[in-house]
Amino acid sequence: MDIREQYIQEIIRNRESGASELARRCLEIVTDIIWKIQADGVGDMKREIEEFVHALQAARPSMSPIRNLLQTWLKNLQSLPTFTLQEFRLEAMRTAENLIDHSRRAVTDAATNAKDLIKPDSRIMTYSFSSTILALFKQLKKSGIRIVIPESRPLCEGTRLAETTAKMGIETTVITESQIGLSMANIDFVVVGADTVLKNGDVVNKAGTSLLALAARSAGVPFYVAFEQFKQSQENEKNLVLENMAASELGLSEQENLHVLNYYFDVTPAANITAWITEEGVRLNK
């Protein structure tokens, strides 16, 4: 298999990483690819890169950060003051590395801003595995917080996060998704990451996030979303593609009259969100 196809398959198959992590991984991939593409000069190289970048974006259409980070990188490439192919490769690599650093700092800064909202000894519910939320829990681990995490079927990223926070010394409780409603009575607030935030403030995140928001609203519990600005999309839901994954992940095979849906993402309406938290600050829902 061509190295390009190998990388695209890696991104398609990676169900474990959140959108931020995957977007940074895509930038790492392009820093490798630019050294492996054979090209007749910078112009030819740029065309090859663009084609590969579009294929990477198409690999995970629900994930804005991949599109946003890669588009930003492509845009930066256009204005690079380079003359030789070798110089172009070096500068393109540095540009990608800078974006990776910027993204990592944004995650930490968004977590710091979220931390300022949280009182010591809070009981927090989160969902799926978000690197921003993990960064937040790292900052909060000595403040006496207790966290409740649904397992997040079918691949149980929630259980993975719970095992991580328990090892960090935080009292952590795993529940099934079905217990989200009954567990909300003992929660002070919910904080989740995002895969994409739409122009209107709706949040695309792991399927089930919308249920946490409904349950939180019903119980009068604040619902926060923490994310880096790169996840902000300029589009609304009408252009949204939600990914439907393999039925086999549910341990079921389809047969006559028996179908399986395995959508990975759902949309939480802005109306059910208390605040959006990024590296730039906290925006409350009016």
Add this chain to the structure above:
Amino acid sequence: MDIREQYIQEIIRNRESGASELARRCLEIVTDIIWKIQADGVGDMKREIEEFVHALQAARPSMSPIRNLLQTWLKNLQSLPTFTLQEFRLEAMRTAENLIDHSRRAVTDAATNAKDLIKPDSRIMTYSFSSTILALFKQLKKSGIRIVIPESRPLCEGTRLAETTAKMGIETTVITESQIGLSMANIDFVVVGADTVLKNGDVVNKAGTSLLALAARSAGVPFYVAFEQFKQSQENEKNLVLENMAASELGLSEQENLHVLNYYFDVTPAANITAWITEEGVRLNK
């Protein structure tokens, strides 16, 4: 192990049957036990039976039908015109068999009343495994309905129901609990069974039912509960005992800082219910 203890363990361990089925099973068990208890006359026999019945009720404290059917049976025993132990045993057995028949008819009649609310070709979401809902689907199977069923972790009673309805020829789709919110957009109505209906109309059912009700309400989808009158409790939530089952059912072992909750039931507030349907008719929420 004593035969009484064996039966109690059977009821504790049976996670597959709904409350109606289990309550009828308890009556079958007592019709056997009355022939195996050694007693000095009818008075002694009644005391032994009462003790055993209390142990059976305590085995599954969340399930009102067990308590209600067994209490009705005990009450009927008090008024039996019997003289000998042998006569008492025969009458007690017939009384239990009548109650079992009554319960089976009630399930069918409640399903028939629910059927009258449902238009052909409806897209229906249900939850967990309810014998009343299965009876409803049997009546509707030629009306072009399509059904959507969450798997119902941890023991996946929903998947079991889906396999049953697919074999009956009904187009059936299994989803994870996490897809309840996003799937509700394509649903005409939700209908679920109940383990217990509280005095105030709140419904105790498989954990996660309250999330279906929230999602249905948010999407403007009617939410029906179909059950036999024996499930009607005369108590409100303050006396409710919800069962917390083994952590291992989630495939996890508890360790330092890592806990697991495995509550089987939650409470759906009456405010989120469109109608209660029993063998006696349909009561709309005002």
